[in-house]
Amino acid sequence: MIISFARIGLLGNPSDVYYGRTISLNIQNFWATVRLQPSSDLQILPHPTHDLVQFTSISHLVNRLENEGYYGGVRLLMATCKVFKTYCKEQGIHLHDGNFSLSYDTNIPRQTGLSGSSAIVCATFSCLLDFYKVRDKIAVEIRPQLILNAEKELGIVAGLQDRVAQVYGGLLYMDFNKESMDKYGHGDYTQLDTSLLPPLYLIYAENPSDSGKVHSAVRQRWLDGDEFIVSSMEEVANLALEGKTALLEKDYAKLATLMNRNFDLRRRMFGDAALGSLNIEMVEVARRVGAASKFTGSGGAVVAFCPDGPSQVELLTDACKKAGFSILPVKVVPSLLNEIDIRSQSSKNA
Ligand SMILES: Nc1ncnc2c1ncn2[C@@H]1O[C@H](COP(=O)(O)OP(=O)(O)O)[C@@H](O)[C@H]1O
Ligand SMILES: O=C(O)[C@H]1O[C@H](OP(=O)(O)O)[C@H](O)[C@@H](O)[C@@H]1O
Numbered sequence: 001m002i003i004s005f006a007r008i009g010l011l012g013n014p015s016d017v018y019y020g021r022t023i024s025l026n027i028q029n030f031w032a033t034v035r036l037q038p039s040s041d042l043q044i045l046p047h048p049t050h051d052l053v054q055f056t057s058i059s060h061l062v063n064r065l066e067n068e069g070y071y072g073g074v075r076l077l078m079a080t081c082k083v084f085k086t087y088c089k090e091q092g093i094h095l096h097d098g099n100f101s102l103s104y105d106t107n108i109p110r111q112t113g114l115s116g117s118s119a120i121v122c123a124t125f126s127c128l129l130d131f132y133k134v135r136d137k138i139a140v141e142i143r144p145q146l147i148l149n150a151e152k153e154l155g156i157v158a159g160l161q162d163r164v165a166q167v168y169g170g171l172l173y174m175d176f177n178k179e180s181m182d183k184y185g186h187g188d189y190t191q192l193d194t195s196l197l198p199p200l201y202l203i204y205a206e207n208p209s210d211s212g213k214v215h216s217a218v219r220q221r222w223l224d225g226d227e228f229i230v231s232s233m234e235e236v237a238n239l240a241l242e243g244k245t246a247l248l249e250k251d252y253a254k255l256a257t258l259m260n261r262n263f264d265l266r267r268r269m270f271g272d273a274a275l276g277s278l279n280i281e282m283v284e285v286a287r288r289v290g291a292a293s294k295f296t297g298s299g300g301a302v303v304a305f306c307p308d309g310p311s312q313v314e315l316l317t318d319a320c321k322k323a324g325f326s327i328l329p330v331k332v333v334p335s336l337l338n339e340i341d342i343r344s345q346s347s348k349n350a
Protein backbone atom coordinates (compact mmCIF):
# COMPACT_ATOMS: atom_id res chain seq x y z
CA MET A 1 0.00 0.00 0.00
CA ILE A 2 1.31 3.43 -0.90
CA ILE A 3 0.45 6.58 1.01
CA SER A 4 0.43 10.09 -0.40
CA PHE A 5 -0.14 13.13 1.79
CA ALA A 6 -2.10 16.35 1.32
CA ARG A 7 -0.23 19.55 0.57
CA ILE A 8 -0.43 23.22 1.41
CA GLY A 9 0.45 25.91 -1.09
CA LEU A 10 2.18 28.37 1.25
CA LEU A 11 3.17 31.10 -1.21
CA GLY A 12 2.92 31.79 -4.91
CA ASN A 13 -0.04 29.56 -5.80
CA PRO A 14 -1.70 29.48 -8.30
CA SER A 15 1.21 30.89 -10.36
CA ASP A 16 2.47 27.30 -10.80
CA VAL A 17 -0.18 26.98 -13.50
CA TYR A 18 1.47 29.99 -15.26
CA TYR A 19 5.28 29.47 -15.30
CA GLY A 20 5.49 31.06 -11.86
CA ARG A 21 6.98 30.00 -8.53
CA THR A 22 5.59 28.50 -5.36
CA ILE A 23 6.57 27.37 -1.89
CA SER A 24 4.55 24.32 -0.86
CA LEU A 25 4.65 21.73 1.86
CA ASN A 26 3.51 18.18 2.17
CA ILE A 27 1.46 17.64 5.36
CA GLN A 28 0.84 14.62 7.59
CA ASN A 29 -2.62 15.76 8.68
CA PHE A 30 -4.42 14.05 5.78
CA TRP A 31 -3.54 11.36 3.24
CA ALA A 32 -4.73 9.04 0.49
CA THR A 33 -3.71 5.40 0.15
CA VAL A 34 -3.68 3.17 -2.90
CA ARG A 35 -3.33 -0.60 -2.80
CA LEU A 36 -2.11 -2.60 -5.78
CA GLN A 37 -2.53 -6.35 -5.71
CA PRO A 38 -1.45 -8.73 -8.46
CA SER A 39 -4.54 -10.31 -10.08
CA SER A 40 -5.56 -12.23 -13.18
CA ASP A 41 -7.57 -9.37 -14.72
CA LEU A 42 -6.79 -5.68 -14.46
CA GLN A 43 -9.40 -4.28 -12.06
CA ILE A 44 -10.08 -0.74 -10.83
CA LEU A 45 -12.14 -1.04 -7.66
CA PRO A 46 -14.63 1.73 -6.90
CA HIS A 47 -14.49 3.22 -3.41
CA PRO A 48 -17.61 2.35 -1.35
CA THR A 49 -18.39 5.98 -0.50
CA HIS A 50 -16.38 8.19 -2.86
CA ASP A 51 -17.68 6.37 -5.95
CA LEU A 52 -21.21 5.88 -4.69
CA VAL A 53 -23.62 4.29 -7.18
CA GLN A 54 -26.25 3.05 -4.72
CA PHE A 55 -28.56 5.53 -2.97
CA THR A 56 -31.34 5.42 -0.40
CA SER A 57 -33.59 7.59 -2.60
CA ILE A 58 -33.57 9.91 -5.58
CA SER A 59 -33.22 12.87 -3.18
CA HIS A 60 -30.12 11.26 -1.73
CA LEU A 61 -28.70 10.91 -5.25
CA VAL A 62 -29.46 14.54 -6.14
CA ASN A 63 -28.10 15.81 -2.84
CA ARG A 64 -24.92 13.86 -3.33
CA LEU A 65 -24.41 15.15 -6.89
CA GLU A 66 -25.10 18.74 -5.81
CA ASN A 67 -22.56 18.58 -3.02
CA GLU A 68 -19.83 16.43 -4.50
CA GLY A 69 -20.40 16.34 -8.24
CA TYR A 70 -20.51 13.35 -10.51
CA TYR A 71 -16.98 12.13 -10.09
CA GLY A 72 -15.04 10.07 -7.61
CA GLY A 73 -11.57 8.61 -7.73
CA VAL A 74 -12.05 5.79 -10.24
CA ARG A 75 -11.39 8.11 -13.16
CA LEU A 76 -8.16 9.25 -11.50
CA LEU A 77 -6.88 5.67 -11.16
CA MET A 78 -7.77 4.88 -14.76
CA ALA A 79 -6.18 8.05 -16.15
CA THR A 80 -2.99 7.35 -14.17
CA CYS A 81 -2.70 3.87 -15.68
CA LYS A 82 -3.20 5.32 -19.15
CA VAL A 83 -0.61 8.07 -18.74
CA PHE A 84 1.89 5.68 -17.15
CA LYS A 85 1.57 3.08 -19.90
CA THR A 86 1.71 5.70 -22.68
CA TYR A 87 4.84 7.29 -21.23
CA CYS A 88 6.60 3.93 -20.82
CA LYS A 89 5.76 2.99 -24.38
CA GLU A 90 7.08 6.30 -25.72
CA GLN A 91 10.28 5.93 -23.73
CA GLY A 92 10.81 2.28 -24.63
CA ILE A 93 10.47 1.23 -20.97
CA HIS A 94 9.54 -2.45 -20.93
CA LEU A 95 6.58 -3.42 -18.73
CA HIS A 96 5.96 -7.05 -17.77
CA ASP A 97 2.63 -8.71 -18.61
CA GLY A 98 1.27 -9.16 -15.07
CA ASN A 99 -2.12 -7.71 -14.13
CA PHE A 100 -3.26 -6.04 -10.93
CA SER A 101 -6.20 -4.65 -9.05
CA LEU A 102 -6.15 -1.10 -7.70
CA SER A 103 -8.20 0.26 -4.81
CA TYR A 104 -7.93 3.52 -2.91
CA ASP A 105 -8.99 5.31 0.23
CA THR A 106 -8.59 8.89 1.36
CA ASN A 107 -9.26 11.07 4.39
CA ILE A 108 -8.28 14.29 2.60
CA PRO A 109 -11.35 16.51 2.82
CA ARG A 110 -12.80 16.27 -0.63
CA GLN A 111 -12.09 19.05 -3.10
CA THR A 112 -10.89 21.53 -0.51
CA GLY A 113 -7.70 22.67 -2.17
CA LEU A 114 -5.57 20.23 -0.17
CA SER A 115 -4.77 18.30 -3.30
CA GLY A 116 -6.91 15.30 -2.63
CA SER A 117 -7.06 14.56 -6.34
CA SER A 118 -3.32 14.43 -6.96
CA ALA A 119 -2.70 12.50 -3.73
CA ILE A 120 -4.77 9.67 -5.24
CA VAL A 121 -2.94 9.96 -8.57
CA CYS A 122 0.48 10.22 -6.94
CA ALA A 123 -0.05 7.12 -4.80
CA THR A 124 -1.36 5.20 -7.83
CA PHE A 125 1.66 6.26 -9.85
CA SER A 126 4.00 5.08 -7.11
CA CYS A 127 2.23 1.70 -6.96
CA LEU A 128 2.81 1.30 -10.70
CA LEU A 129 6.50 2.28 -10.39
CA ASP A 130 6.96 -0.48 -7.82
CA PHE A 131 4.78 -3.13 -9.51
CA TYR A 132 6.70 -2.76 -12.78
CA LYS A 133 10.03 -2.12 -10.95
CA VAL A 134 10.76 1.00 -13.01
CA ARG A 135 11.44 3.53 -10.22
CA ASP A 136 15.00 3.92 -11.50
CA LYS A 137 13.81 4.52 -15.08
CA ILE A 138 11.43 7.45 -14.50
CA ALA A 139 13.38 10.38 -13.04
CA VAL A 140 11.88 11.90 -9.94
CA GLU A 141 11.59 15.39 -11.46
CA ILE A 142 9.56 14.02 -14.41
CA ARG A 143 7.00 12.26 -12.20
CA PRO A 144 5.00 15.37 -11.15
CA GLN A 145 4.34 16.20 -14.81
CA LEU A 146 3.10 12.67 -15.52
CA ILE A 147 0.89 12.84 -12.44
CA LEU A 148 -0.46 16.16 -13.72
CA ASN A 149 -1.02 14.65 -17.16
CA ALA A 150 -3.43 12.16 -15.62
CA GLU A 151 -5.64 15.05 -14.47
CA LYS A 152 -5.14 16.94 -17.73
CA GLU A 153 -6.36 13.79 -19.47
CA LEU A 154 -9.62 14.34 -17.56
CA GLY A 155 -9.84 18.02 -18.47
CA ILE A 156 -9.05 19.20 -14.92
CA VAL A 157 -7.13 22.51 -14.96
CA ALA A 158 -4.35 22.07 -12.42
CA GLY A 159 -0.71 22.91 -11.88
CA LEU A 160 2.47 21.18 -10.83
CA GLN A 161 2.97 22.38 -7.25
CA ASP A 162 0.69 19.74 -5.71
CA ARG A 163 2.45 16.90 -7.45
CA VAL A 164 5.96 18.18 -6.75
CA ALA A 165 5.19 18.48 -3.02
CA GLN A 166 3.68 15.00 -3.03
CA VAL A 167 6.51 13.32 -4.95
CA TYR A 168 9.34 14.96 -2.99
CA GLY A 169 7.77 15.44 0.46
CA GLY A 170 8.86 18.12 2.92
CA LEU A 171 9.03 21.84 2.13
CA LEU A 172 9.84 22.88 -1.41
CA TYR A 173 10.66 25.99 -3.35
CA MET A 174 9.62 25.53 -6.98
CA ASP A 175 10.45 27.63 -9.97
CA PHE A 176 8.42 26.81 -13.07
CA ASN A 177 10.19 29.26 -15.39
CA LYS A 178 9.28 28.80 -19.04
CA GLU A 179 12.85 28.17 -20.11
CA SER A 180 13.25 25.19 -17.80
CA MET A 181 9.73 23.93 -18.48
CA ASP A 182 10.24 24.05 -22.26
CA LYS A 183 13.77 22.67 -22.21
CA TYR A 184 13.48 19.93 -19.59
CA GLY A 185 9.73 19.40 -19.15
CA HIS A 186 9.94 20.29 -15.45
CA GLY A 187 10.79 23.21 -13.18
CA ASP A 188 13.65 23.70 -10.71
CA TYR A 189 12.73 22.13 -7.38
CA THR A 190 14.67 22.84 -4.17
CA GLN A 191 13.97 21.10 -0.89
CA LEU A 192 14.13 23.52 2.05
CA ASP A 193 14.75 22.67 5.69
CA THR A 194 11.30 22.16 7.24
CA SER A 195 12.56 23.67 10.52
CA LEU A 196 12.52 27.06 8.79
CA LEU A 197 8.73 27.08 9.05
CA PRO A 198 6.96 28.81 11.92
CA PRO A 199 3.91 27.01 13.42
CA LEU A 200 1.15 27.03 10.81
CA TYR A 201 -2.57 26.25 11.13
CA LEU A 202 -4.96 24.65 8.72
CA ILE A 203 -8.55 25.87 8.62
CA TYR A 204 -11.11 24.02 6.50
CA ALA A 205 -14.80 23.40 6.04
CA GLU A 206 -16.95 20.79 4.38
CA ASN A 207 -17.48 22.83 1.25
CA PRO A 208 -16.26 21.02 -1.85
CA SER A 209 -15.37 23.15 -4.84
CA ASP A 210 -14.10 21.95 -8.20
CA SER A 211 -10.62 23.31 -8.72
CA GLY A 212 -10.93 22.83 -12.48
CA LYS A 213 -14.04 25.00 -12.57
CA VAL A 214 -12.53 27.66 -10.30
CA HIS A 215 -9.48 27.91 -12.55
CA SER A 216 -10.92 27.79 -16.03
CA ALA A 217 -12.00 31.46 -16.48
CA VAL A 218 -8.71 32.91 -15.21
CA ARG A 219 -6.77 30.39 -17.27
CA GLN A 220 -8.61 31.48 -20.39
CA ARG A 221 -7.93 35.16 -19.67
CA TRP A 222 -4.24 34.39 -19.15
CA LEU A 223 -4.12 32.46 -22.44
CA ASP A 224 -5.78 35.46 -24.14
CA GLY A 225 -2.95 37.66 -22.81
CA ASP A 226 -5.16 39.68 -20.42
CA GLU A 227 -2.68 42.21 -19.02
CA PHE A 228 -4.21 42.38 -15.55
CA ILE A 229 -4.08 38.60 -15.11
CA VAL A 230 -0.58 38.27 -16.60
CA SER A 231 0.93 41.01 -14.39
CA SER A 232 -0.95 39.90 -11.24
CA MET A 233 0.24 36.34 -11.79
CA GLU A 234 3.83 37.58 -12.05
CA GLU A 235 3.34 39.43 -8.79
CA VAL A 236 2.02 36.25 -7.17
CA ALA A 237 5.07 34.33 -8.44
CA ASN A 238 7.37 36.97 -6.92
CA LEU A 239 5.80 36.39 -3.51
CA ALA A 240 7.34 32.92 -3.48
CA LEU A 241 10.75 34.32 -4.39
CA GLU A 242 10.54 36.89 -1.60
CA GLY A 243 9.11 34.23 0.70
CA LYS A 244 12.11 31.98 0.19
CA THR A 245 14.41 34.73 1.47
CA ALA A 246 11.99 35.51 4.32
CA LEU A 247 12.00 31.84 5.39
CA LEU A 248 15.78 31.50 5.13
CA GLU A 249 16.13 34.63 7.29
CA LYS A 250 13.26 33.55 9.56
CA ASP A 251 11.69 36.94 8.87
CA TYR A 252 8.18 35.88 9.86
CA ALA A 253 6.68 39.38 9.83
CA LYS A 254 7.56 39.48 6.14
CA LEU A 255 6.13 35.98 5.64
CA ALA A 256 2.81 37.19 7.12
CA THR A 257 2.69 40.17 4.75
CA LEU A 258 3.43 37.97 1.73
CA MET A 259 0.74 35.42 2.66
CA ASN A 260 -1.91 38.12 2.97
CA ARG A 261 -0.85 39.73 -0.29
CA ASN A 262 -1.12 36.32 -1.99
CA PHE A 263 -4.77 35.97 -1.10
CA ASP A 264 -5.58 39.59 -1.93
CA LEU A 265 -4.17 39.12 -5.43
CA ARG A 266 -6.10 35.86 -5.91
CA ARG A 267 -9.28 37.60 -4.84
CA ARG A 268 -8.75 40.41 -7.35
CA MET A 269 -8.07 37.98 -10.19
CA PHE A 270 -10.73 35.35 -9.55
CA GLY A 271 -13.47 37.52 -8.04
CA ASP A 272 -15.60 36.78 -4.99
CA ALA A 273 -18.22 34.77 -6.87
CA ALA A 274 -15.67 32.22 -8.10
CA LEU A 275 -13.97 31.96 -4.70
CA GLY A 276 -17.19 31.52 -2.74
CA SER A 277 -18.38 33.37 0.36
CA LEU A 278 -17.58 30.56 2.81
CA ASN A 279 -14.00 30.35 1.55
CA ILE A 280 -13.56 34.11 1.84
CA GLU A 281 -15.02 34.00 5.36
CA MET A 282 -12.38 31.42 6.38
CA VAL A 283 -9.64 33.84 5.37
CA GLU A 284 -11.37 36.72 7.11
CA VAL A 285 -12.00 34.89 10.37
CA ALA A 286 -8.24 34.47 10.65
CA ARG A 287 -7.50 38.04 9.67
CA ARG A 288 -9.93 39.41 12.26
CA VAL A 289 -7.63 38.06 15.00
CA GLY A 290 -4.58 39.46 13.23
CA ALA A 291 -3.41 36.16 11.71
CA ALA A 292 -2.04 36.02 8.17
CA SER A 293 -4.13 33.76 5.93
CA LYS A 294 -4.53 32.50 2.40
CA PHE A 295 -5.91 29.53 0.46
CA THR A 296 -3.90 26.31 0.53
CA GLY A 297 -5.06 25.56 -3.01
CA SER A 298 -7.98 26.71 -5.10
CA GLY A 299 -10.43 26.96 -2.19
CA GLY A 300 -11.96 25.06 0.72
CA ALA A 301 -9.01 25.27 3.10
CA VAL A 302 -6.89 28.10 4.45
CA VAL A 303 -3.36 28.20 5.88
CA ALA A 304 -2.94 30.66 8.74
CA PHE A 305 0.05 32.00 10.63
CA CYS A 306 -0.17 33.80 13.98
CA PRO A 307 2.76 36.24 14.21
CA ASP A 308 1.83 37.13 17.82
CA GLY A 309 2.21 33.56 19.07
CA PRO A 310 0.15 31.29 21.38
CA SER A 311 -2.35 33.89 22.64
CA GLN A 312 -3.29 34.69 19.05
CA VAL A 313 -3.54 30.96 18.26
CA GLU A 314 -6.08 30.69 21.08
CA LEU A 315 -8.09 33.57 19.64
CA LEU A 316 -7.93 31.98 16.20
CA THR A 317 -9.07 28.61 17.53
CA ASP A 318 -12.05 30.18 19.30
CA ALA A 319 -12.99 32.26 16.26
CA CYS A 320 -12.88 29.18 14.01
CA LYS A 321 -14.99 27.14 16.41
CA LYS A 322 -17.59 29.91 16.58
CA ALA A 323 -17.69 30.14 12.79
CA GLY A 324 -18.07 26.34 12.46
CA PHE A 325 -14.66 25.79 10.81
CA SER A 326 -12.22 23.04 11.72
CA ILE A 327 -8.70 24.05 12.69
CA LEU A 328 -5.56 21.93 13.09
CA PRO A 329 -1.87 22.58 13.70
CA VAL A 330 0.02 21.72 10.51
CA LYS A 331 2.38 18.71 10.69
CA VAL A 332 4.96 18.68 7.90
CA VAL A 333 5.96 15.45 6.14
CA PRO A 334 9.75 14.93 5.93
CA SER A 335 11.42 14.31 2.56
CA LEU A 336 10.00 11.20 0.85
CA LEU A 337 12.81 10.48 -1.59
CA ASN A 338 14.57 7.13 -1.21
CA GLU A 339 17.99 6.14 -2.58
CA ILE A 340 16.59 4.91 -5.92
CA ASP A 341 14.56 8.11 -6.33
CA ILE A 342 17.61 10.26 -5.64
CA ARG A 343 19.72 8.28 -8.10
CA SER A 344 16.95 8.58 -10.72
CA GLN A 345 17.39 12.38 -10.83
CA SER A 346 18.94 13.72 -14.01
CA SER A 347 22.38 15.33 -13.82
CA LYS A 348 20.79 18.80 -14.17
CA ASN A 349 19.25 18.46 -10.73
CA ALA A 350 21.51 15.96 -9.03
N1 LIG B 1 -11.78 12.68 -1.84
C1 LIG B 1 -11.95 12.28 -3.11
N2 LIG B 1 -12.42 11.06 -3.39
C2 LIG B 1 -12.57 10.68 -4.65
N3 LIG B 1 -12.28 11.41 -5.73
C3 LIG B 1 -11.83 12.63 -5.51
C4 LIG B 1 -11.62 13.14 -4.20
N4 LIG B 1 -11.15 14.38 -4.30
C5 LIG B 1 -11.05 14.65 -5.60
N5 LIG B 1 -11.47 13.60 -6.35
C6 LIG B 1 -11.50 13.51 -7.81
O1 LIG B 1 -10.57 14.49 -8.35
C7 LIG B 1 -11.24 15.46 -9.15
C8 LIG B 1 -10.60 16.83 -8.97
O2 LIG B 1 -10.66 17.23 -7.61
P1 LIG B 1 -10.13 18.67 -7.16
O3 LIG B 1 -11.21 19.66 -7.35
O4 LIG B 1 -8.81 18.92 -7.81
O5 LIG B 1 -9.94 18.41 -5.59
P2 LIG B 1 -8.70 18.69 -4.64
O6 LIG B 1 -8.75 20.15 -4.32
O7 LIG B 1 -8.95 17.84 -3.44
O8 LIG B 1 -7.48 18.29 -5.38
C9 LIG B 1 -12.70 15.34 -8.69
O9 LIG B 1 -13.58 15.79 -9.69
C10 LIG B 1 -12.84 13.84 -8.41
O10 LIG B 1 -12.96 13.12 -9.63
O1 LIG C 1 -5.39 27.43 -7.04
C1 LIG C 1 -4.45 26.86 -6.48
O2 LIG C 1 -3.78 27.43 -5.62
C2 LIG C 1 -4.12 25.42 -6.86
O3 LIG C 1 -5.29 24.78 -7.38
C3 LIG C 1 -5.18 23.40 -7.70
O4 LIG C 1 -5.01 22.64 -6.53
P1 LIG C 1 -6.32 22.05 -5.70
O5 LIG C 1 -5.78 21.36 -4.48
O6 LIG C 1 -6.98 21.07 -6.62
O7 LIG C 1 -7.18 23.20 -5.37
C4 LIG C 1 -4.04 23.23 -8.69
O8 LIG C 1 -3.83 21.87 -8.98
C5 LIG C 1 -2.74 23.88 -8.21
O9 LIG C 1 -1.74 23.77 -9.17
C6 LIG C 1 -3.00 25.36 -7.90
O10 LIG C 1 -1.84 26.00 -7.44
Ligand SMILES: [Mg+2]
Residues within 6 Å of the ligand: 115, 116, 117, 118, 158, 211
Ligand atom coordinates in the same frame (compact mmCIF):
# COMPACT_ATOMS: atom_id res chain seq x y z
MG1 LIG D 1 -6.88 18.91 -7.23
